[in-house]
Amino acid sequence: MTDVAVPVTTKKDWTSDQEIRWCPGCGDYSILTAVQMLMPELGARREDTVFISGIGCSSRFPYYMDTYGVHSIHGRAPALATGLAVSRPDLHVWVITGDGDALSIGGNHLLHALRRNVDITILLFNNQIYGLTKGQYSPTSETGKVTKSTPFGSLDHPYNPVSLALGAEASFVARTHDMDRKHMMATFKRAYEHKGAALVEVYQNCNVFNDGAFEAILTKDNRPRMLINLVHGEPIRFGAEGERGVVVTAEGARIVDVADVGEDALAIHDETRPDPSVAFALSRLSDGPTSPTPIGVFRAVERPDYGSMVNQQVRHASEQKGPGDLAALLSSGATWTVTGS
Amino acid sequence: MADTAIPPRTAPPNTIELDRVVIRFAGDSGDGMQLTGDRFTESSAIFGNDLSTLPDFPAEIRAPAGTLAGVSAFQVHISDHDILTPGDNPSVLVAMNPAALRANLKDVAPAGTIIVNSDSFDERALAKAGYVSNPLEDGTLKDFTVYEIPMTSITLEAVKPSGTKPRDAERSKNLFALGVISWMYTRPVETTIAWIEAKFAKNEMVKTANVLAFKAGYNFGETAELFESNYIVKPAALEPGEYTNVSGNTALAWGLVAAGQLAKLPLFLGSYPITPASDILHELSKHKNFGVRTVQAEDEIAGIGAALGASYGGSLGVTTTSGPGIDLKTETIGLAVNLELPLVIIDIQRGGPSTGLPTKTEQADLLQAMFGRHGEAPVPIVAPDTPGDCFFAAIEAARIAVKYRTPVFLLSDGYLANGAEPWKIPDVDSLPDISVDFATAPNHTRADGGEEFWPYLRDAETLARPWAVPGTPGLEHRIGGLEKADGAGTVSYDPANHEKMVHLRVDKIAGIARDIPLVEVDDPDGDAELLVLGWGSTYGAIAAGLRRVRLQGHHVAHAHLRHLNPFPANLGEVLRRYRTVLVPEMNLGQLSTLVRARFLVDAKGLNKMSGQPFRAGEIERAVLDLLSADAPAAASDSKGN
Ligand SMILES: Cc1ncc(C[n+]2csc(CCOP(=O)(O)OP(=O)(O)O)c2C)c(N)n1
Ligand code: SF4
Ligand SMILES: [Mg+2]
Numbered sequence: 010m011t012d013v014a015v016p017v018t019t020k021k022d023w024t025s026d027q028e029i030r031w032c033p034g035c036g037d038y039s040i041l042t043a044v045q046m047l048m049p050e051l052g053a054r055r056e057d058t059v060f061i062s063g064i065g066c067s068s069r070f071p072y073y074m075d076t077y078g079v080h081s082i083h084g085r086a087p088a089l090a091t092g093l094a095v096s097r098p099d100l101h102v103w104v105i106t107g108d109g110d111a112l113s114i115g116g117n118h119l120l121h122a123l124r125r126n127v128d129i130t131i132l133l134f135n136n137q138i139y140g141l142t143k144g145q146y147s148p149t150s151e152t153g154k155v156t157k158s159t160p161f162g163s164l165d166h167p168y169n170p171v172s173l174a175l176g177a178e179a180s181f182v183a184r185t186h187d188m189d190r191k192h193m194m195a196t197f198k199r200a201y202e203h204k205g206a207a208l209v210e211v212y213q214n215c216n217v218f219n220d221g222a223f224e225a226i227l228t229k230d231n232r233p234r235m236l237i238n239l240v241h242g243e244p245i246r247f248g249a250e251g252e253r254g255v256v257v258t259a260e261g262a263r264i265v266d267v268a269d270v271g272e273d274a275l276a277i278h279d280e281t282r283p284d285p286s287v288a289f290a291l292s293r294l295s296d297g298p299t300s301p302t303p304i305g306v307f308r309a310v311e312r313p314d315y316g317s318m319v320n321q322q323v324r325h326a327s328e329q330k331g332p333g334d335l336a337a338l339l340s341s342g343a344t345w346t347v348t349g350s
Numbered sequence: 351m352a353d354t355a356i357p358p359r360t361a362p363p364n365t366i367e368l369d370r371v372v373i374r375f376a377g378d379s380g381d382g383m384q385l386t387g388d389r390f391t392e393s394s395a396i397f398g399n400d401l402s403t404l405p406d407f408p409a410e411i412r413a414p415a416g417t418l419a420g421v422s423a424f425q426v427h428i429s430d431h432d433i434l435t436p437g438d439n440p441s442v443l444v445a446m447n448p449a450a451l452r453a454n455l456k457d458v459a460p461a462g463t464i465i466v467n468s469d470s471f472d473e474r475a476l477a478k479a480g481y482v483s484n485p486l487e488d489g490t491l492k493d494f495t496v497y498e499i500p501m502t503s504i505t506l507e508a509v510k511p512s513g514t515k516p517r518d519a520e521r522s523k524n525l526f527a528l529g530v531i532s533w534m535y536t537r538p539v540e541t542t543i544a545w546i547e548a549k550f551a552k553n554e555m556v557k558t559a560n561v562l563a564f565k566a567g568y569n570f571g572e573t574a575e576l577f578e579s580n581y582i583v584k585p586a587a588l589e590p591g592e593y594t595n596v597s598g599n600t601a602l603a604w605g606l607v608a609a610g611q612l613a614k615l616p617l618f619l620g621s622y623p624i625t626p627a628s629d630i631l632h633e634l635s636k637h638k639n640f641g642v643r644t645v646q647a648e649d650e651i652a653g654i655g656a657a658l659g660a661s662y663g664g665s666l667g668v669t670t671t672s673g674p675g676i677d678l679k680t681e682t683i684g685l686a687v688n689l690e691l692p693l694v695i696i697d698i699q700r701g702g703p704s705t706g707l708p709t710k711t712e713q714a715d716l717l718q719a720m721f722g723r724h725g726e727a728p729v730p731i732v733a734p735d736t737p738g739d740c741f742f743a744a745i746e747a748a749r750i751a752v753k754y755r756t757p758v759f760l761l762s763d764g765y766l767a768n769g770a771e772p773w774k775i776p777d778v779d780s781l782p783d784i785s786v787d788f789a790t791a792p793n794h795t796r797a798d799g800g801e802e803f804w805p806y807l808r809d810a811e812t813l814a815r816p817w818a819v820p821g822t823p824g825l826e827h828r829i830g831g832l833e834k835a836d837g838a839g840t841v842s843y844d845p846a847n848h849e850k851m852v853h854l855r856v857d858k859i860a861g862i863a864r865d866i867p868l869v870e871v872d873d874p875d876g877d878a879e880l881l882v883l884g885w886g887s888t889y890g891a892i893a894a895g896l897r898r899v900r901l902q903g904h905h906v907a908h909a910h911l912r913h914l915n916p917f918p919a920n921l922g923e924v925l926r927r928y929r930t931v932l933v934p935e936m937n938l939g940q941l942s943t944l945v946r947a948r949f950l951v952d953a954k955g956l957n958k959m960s961g962q963p964f965r966a967g968e969i970e971r972a973v974l975d976l977l978s979a980d981a982p983a984a985a986s987d988s989k990g991n
Contacts, residue, residue, distance in 0.1 A: 025828070027840065056823040061659070064831075072828050072841065077820040079662060080830025081655075082685050088620075088647070088655025089662070093820075096618050096643060097663040100820050118655070121648040319643055326638035333640030335611055336778045338604060342594045343541075344775065345396050349590040 015052035022055065023048045025075040031066060036187035036213035040134065041073055043193040050194070051201055058101050061090045063115060065107035066141045067134035067213070084115025087122035090129045095316040101201070104131040108149040109139045112168050116148075119208075123179035125315040126205040132197070133170055133208060136215035137222045144218035151297050156218075170210045171292040171307055175285045181207035182288065183306040187214060188227050192304065199306055205314040212298060223298045237264075237294065239305035244275035245291075247301065255294065255303075262290040264301055280309040364579045365536060370429035371583055372437030373531065376454045377446030378415050379408055379422040382524035387424025388770075389528060389545060393537045395595035395772050398585025399428040402890065404436035404963065405768045409625070409708040416478040421453040428535075430584040434890035434897075436769065438965035442534075444527055446470060446501070448479035455490075463495045465530065467523065469502035497576055501526050501567075508566035512558035522556075522563035529567020536582045539568060591774040598737035598766035599626070601773065602696065603633035605744025607640050608778075609694075610666050612745060613752050614785040618665040619644045620656035622675060625708045626764040627698040630670045650675035654682040654695070661691045664788060664819035666748055670696040673715050674705065680723055683757050685831050687727040687855065690806075690815045692751035692758075694744070695729075699763040701961045710961025711764035713886055714937035719759040720915055720944065726852050728859040731759040731914040735889035737766050738773035743912070749784040750862060755814045761914070763936070765963045766887045789816035789825055794837070803827055806839035812865075813858035815839075860916050869918040873907035874900070880976060881928035883953065885911040885941055888934050888964055895969025904977055914941070922949040930976055932956055934964055 023045045031037045048058070058076040062068035064083035071078030077100075081089050086104045094102045104122075111119045111133050122129060138156070139145045145158040149170065153162040174182045181203040185196040193211065200207035212223045226235035233249040246254035246267060254267045257276040267275065282288065288308040295302040327333075373390070377383040384405055391403050404425040413420035427437035439459040445451035447470040458464065471486055485491055486498060505523040506516055514522075525546065532542060543561055550557035571577060596604075610617030617640065621631045635644040643660070647653035654669040661667030669679065676697050686693045699715045701707025719731050730750050734743035740762055747760040792801035793816060803825040806815050818825040827839060835842035836850055871881070872893075884892045889910050896908050909924060911917070925931055925945060931953040933942040939955040946953055956972045958964055 027828075054823075055826050056821055059820045072830070074828075076826050078828035078830075079659075079689070080828065080832065082681055082831055085651060085655045085682065088652040089659035091645065091647075091652070092618060092620055092656030092659030092661075092665075092667065093663045094659075095645060095656070096616060096660040096665045097820065100663070117648055118652050121652065319645070323638045323641060323643060327641070330639040333607065333611070333637060333642075335608055335640075338607060338637065338640075339775045339778070340592060340594060342596070343392060343396050344592050344594045345398060346592050347398065347585075347588045347590050 016054055018049040018055070020045045020049065023075055025073055027072045029073055030069060032217050034216040035066070036136065036215065037067055037070070037134065039187045039190060040132070040193065040211055040213060041070060043190045044197060045074070046190070047194045047197050051198065053101060057099065058103070059093060060103045060105055061086045061093065062105040063107070063110035064141065065110045065139070066215070067107040068105055068110060070105040084110050084113070085118060086110070087115065087118040087127070087129070087131070091122055091125070091127045091315075094128050095319050098128070098316050098320060102129045104129050106131065106133050107140070108133065108135045108137060108147045108170070112148045112170060112173070120173075120177045123174055123177040123206045123208060126180050126312050128204060128314040128316050129206055130200045130203070131206065131208045133210050134213045135170060135210050136213045136219055138215050138219035140215045140218055167297065169292060169296070170208075172289060174208045175289045175292055175308060178285055179208050179308070180205040180310050180312045181306070182308045183208070184210045184212070184304045186212035186223065186227055186304065196305065199309065203309060205312055225299045226302050227298070235301050237301050237303040239278050239291070239303050239307060241278055241280045241306065243278055244272065245278050246275055253301070255291065257287055257290055262287075262294050264294060280306050282308070283310060366579050366581050368581050368583050369431060370427065370433065371442065371535065371581065372425065372427045372440045372459070373442040373444070373535075374423055374425040374440035374454060374457070375444045375527070376421055376423040376450035377524065378449070379410070379413050379420050380415060381422070381446045382521070383422045383424050383446070386524045386528045387426055389542060390531060390537070391426050391770055392545070392595055393532065393542050394426070394428045395593070396541055397538060399430065399583055400432050400586035400588060400772060401426060401428045401595075401770075402433055402436045403427070403770045404765070406962075407709055416447060416449055416475050418449050418453050418479060421450050423450070423454060428583050430586050432586060432588065434894040435963075435966050438967045442531075444531060446523070446527065448476050448481055448485070451485060452479045452481065458494065461493060461495070463497070464491060465497045465499060465527075467501035467527070468498035469500045499530065499570070499576070504566060504570065505563050509559040509562045512555055512562055514555050514559045518556070519559055522559045525560045525563040526567035526570075529564040529569075530571050532564075533568045533571030534577065534580050536580055588772065589774060593772045593774055595770050596738055596741075596773045597629075597768060597770045598734065598740040598762055599629040599698070599768070600633055601738050602734070602740035602744050602760075602762060602767075603630045605741035606630075606634060606668055606694070606748070607637050607642060608741070608781060609745045609748035609784065610640065610642065612781055612784045613666050613748055615664065615666040615752070617642045617668065618657060618660035619668045619670065620647050620653035620660070621645070621670045622647050622650045622653045624672045624675050626700055626767045627670045627672045627675070627696065629767070630696065630698075650678040651682060654679040654693070658682060658686050658689070658691060658693055661693050662689070662819070664817075666692065666694070666752065668694040668696065670698070672698045672700045672708075673702045673718070676715060676718060676722070683729065684723045684725065684727050686757040687723070687729060688831050689829050690755045690855075691817070692755055694747045694751050694758055694760060696760045696762065698767045699761060707961045709764065711887065711963055712936050712959070712961065713761070713763055713888070714940065714959075715761060716885075716914065716937065716940040717943070719761055726856060728856050728915065729757050729759055730754070730859055730862055730916070731761060732912055733761045733886040733914060734766060735886060735910055735912070737769050737771050740766060741773075741776070745781065745784065746912070749782065752784060752786050753814065753865075754812055754858060754862060755817055756859065761886060763887050786817065788822070789818035790822060792824060804837050804839060805829055806834055807837050808854070813854060813861060863916040863919045866913045866916075866918060868920040869909050869911060869924055871907050871909045871924055873905075875905050878905040878907040879929040880932065880973065881907040881909060881925070881930070882932045882934065882969070882973065883909050883911070883925070883941070883945070884934055885914055888936065891964035891966050892934060892969050894966035895964075895973065898966060898970045899973050899977075902974075904974075906973055906977075911941070914944075917948070921945070925949050925951045925953070930954065932972065932976060934958070934969055934972070936963070
């Protein structure tokens with residue numbers, strides 16, 4: 010904080026001495042690596058960096074970062090992070106959460122942190138399962154999922170986390186996945202640089218309880234056909250030859266063959282649209298990671314962040330009324346003096 | 351003025367001096383009785399009386415008009431000497447409608463005075479209140495002095511010059527009633543008029559109407575031949591000093607602001623609105639120039655979560671709520687116990703269980719504060735005993751929280767929160783410095799000679815761990831709800847370590863007993879055999895009840911607990927000194943359960959669960975009963991001392 014030069018660090022500086030307890034092969038490892046590799050690139054300071062998590066396999070993450078960190082309670086990380094970010098705007102506060110943590114038990118806090126635009130960077134590890142409690146279905150599991158708690162198949166309709174965040178008018182919403190470190194790092198970087206609440210959904214493989222959940226879109230062979238890479242200012246198209254694309258009409262977004270509609274008909278991706286409706290339409294293109302799915306930044310708009318506004322009110326009050334005077338406060342009501350007789 | 355219809359008085363009234371009076375204003379919840387009572391209180395405070403108040407209103411904002419359920423009342427006790435309670439039975443009842451009369455009549459002192467708005471006693475209103483005949487005519491009130499005043503019609507006439515429509519004009523009748531009572535008790539007029547003008551400054555018409563109504567009421571008392579005399583309650587001989595009139599919630603909010611200053615930490619409040627705690631959120635949100643940050647969270651869990659996050663960052667984190675909110679905060683309180691971070695948790699207790707009686711008082715959250723978490727999770731508890739004491743209790747709660755890095759409960763209640771009393775403004779310089787230091791440097795040397803930071807290396811005396819806030823280079827560390835290794839603070843599942851950590855956390859809280867005052871016993875002659883042990887808001891009723899018992903020649907002792915966890919170090923010894931221990935509580939025996947379990951003392955309970963505070967008379971009776979049952983000989987011996 011004292012010295013203004015950009016610190017030079019390496020991945021090692023960001024790695025704590027704690028033994029990692031995730032199952033071998035878990036997607037969480039590659040996300041951790043991506044974050045540890047990104048930190049030196051961001052020029053961030055360890056002492057000014059805080060990771061706050063809830064409970065779940067994913068929420069063990071802060072233990073492995075050599076920064077400040079709090080492994081809190083299930084679902085409540087956004088609440089703690091709100092208090093910290095508002096009272097300490099000098100820090101960079103990250104929230105690490107899972108699909109159960111963020112969307113089931115903590116759904117309320119997530120929505121309100123996004124709505125208020127608290128200056129935090131949220132990485133939501135979506136493995137579509139409850140990992141830590143050994144494999145029950147989660148709010149992002151596909152309907153009909155057979156798990157220990159749903160032997161006849163789950164009945165619940167899943168959430169789409171990106172749609173949910175856009176519904177809360179989050180100012181930054183993105184999606185990436187654990188198989189592409191470069192894409193993760195680029196997306197996390199954008200999220201980090203965003204002032205306000207940034208939500209990144211990270212598709213993450215739980216190789217023990219939900220292995221291959223994202224196979225249909227994420228194997229090397231499938232990616233070109235199945236990942237719709239959103240790039241700001243560019244026409245939205247995908248496929249090995251860019252032969253498919255997305256058209257946005259009043260009815261919503263639709264996947265087309267470019268040959269059928271012509272290049273000019275393709276939607277140009279604009280992250281900065283004030284109205285989240287088009288971004289929402291894009292988020293509805295896939296109903297789960299089984300059909301062509303957009304990744305990248307859906308929305309990145311500027312909106313005053315909550316902590317800055319809170320602190321602005323505090324500063325303004327001090328300017329208007331002068332710094333607090335306790336004696337004056339205590340006699341601010343009607344007072345009278347009793348004299349000794 | 352428009353007070354023309356009143357025949358002028360032929361002889362001036364004589365003014366009778368009273369040492370005290372208890373007045374209850376009662377009306378529909380839309381009648382503005384709380385405002386009326388508040389204002390009467392304020393002018394009495396400025397006049398120099400000692401006083402104590404008891405607002406009592408329905409949970410509904412506008413309960414059905416004219417019904418018993420919709421009655422809102424405000425009782426105020428004013429005196430020329432120091433008093434401790436809002437009074438058991440009002441000597442004066444102002445009833446704005448039949449329902450208000452019916453709901454409150456049973457409480458009026460024998461031969462008391464009843465002032466009614468006779469305009470409201472029509473057939474419909476009588477029926478709504480459940481009267482089959484008119485109590486003003488059928489002899490119901492024969493044992494009282496009754497003044498029937500057509501308040502509505504006089505008010506309508508009086509406010510005509512303001513140009514308000516009759517419907518709106520009628521709403522000024524509470525100020526007419528205030529005027530009448532202000533005359534009756536010779537309250538100063540100018541301060542109230544100035545107050546009305548300031549309060550309604552935004553609406554010229556309403557302002558004018560209210561001033562006219564108030565003056566009309568005052569003049570009515572002055573000129574109508576109705577009253578033979580009026581009264582004066584002289585100022586009380588309070589301790590010299592500057593005074594203000596505070597409610598418990600205001601005092602508490604100011605105490606929190608003070609605590610932030612004294613701890614040299616920014617105050618952070620995370621809260622979700624709930625009766626009767628919301629006023630603290632309202633008050634604190636005004637004082638941003640003290641660096642106070644308030645977040646109205648999405649629920650109580652987020653409120654306390656944000657407060658804890660702020661504490662982690664080096665603020666004084668506070669959360670305010672009532673019982674249902676504590677239920678929700680429970681898991682986070684456990685986390686704070688484990689993280690060992692400062693946090694002040696304010697519970698303004700109300701009637702439970704569940705939504706219970708939102709606007710009524712109770713002390714039934716003590717065992718929840720004490721034990722209401724899974725695992726061994728001790729939390730210190732402090733309790734204020736009067737509205738003004740909420741200020742000091744807040745500072746004490748913060749002091750313990752920051753010094754011992756622990757969540758601390760402050761248990762106030764609806765009675766303290768809304769009740770008001772003249773409060774001698776403390777000298778700011780006399781308040782304690784409660785600041786502590788943050789960790790700034792590594793505190794442990796590794797085997798290889800390297801320096802590192804151990805977040806759970808404790809202070810040998812307090813057992814508190816270092817408070818290392820983010821932003822401090824070199825002290826990066828991770829904490830969490832998982833059990834951690836003693837010292838290093840890394841995750842540990844080691845059985846022996848867990849056992850040790852459980853004991854360390856318990857010993858840390860127990861050790862606070864060395865850092866709090868011994869409990870003082872009020873036993874004037876030192877030979878009482880009966881001790882009344884109380885905590886929290888029962889202080890006034892117990893002390894007033896015991897005054898009466900002592901006036902009858904009996905010797906009784908009183909001890910009142912500010913700290914409920916840990917108990918003062920001498921409590922066991924004090925309890926064992928007395929043959930009989932009586933514990934009055936607005937619950938079914940929570941403190942008595944604790945002292946029985948802890949000290950094997952056969953404490954007797956006096957328990958009240960009506961949503962109303964104890965009356966001095968109830969304490970008096972219970973103590974007299976015990977004295978005569980326990981030691982008839984001793985009781986008669988002590989007579990005539
Ligand atoms: C209050 C509470 N309820 C339940 C649990 C048990 N629990 C721990 S993690 C978890 C689900 C985690 O799922 P997710 O957030 O998807 O994280 P993952 O393990 O998949 O990374 C549950 C139900 C708990 N720790 N606390
Ligand atoms: S259970 Fe699944 S999510 Fe959890 S560590 Fe193992 S592989 Fe990863
Ligand atoms: Mg999961």
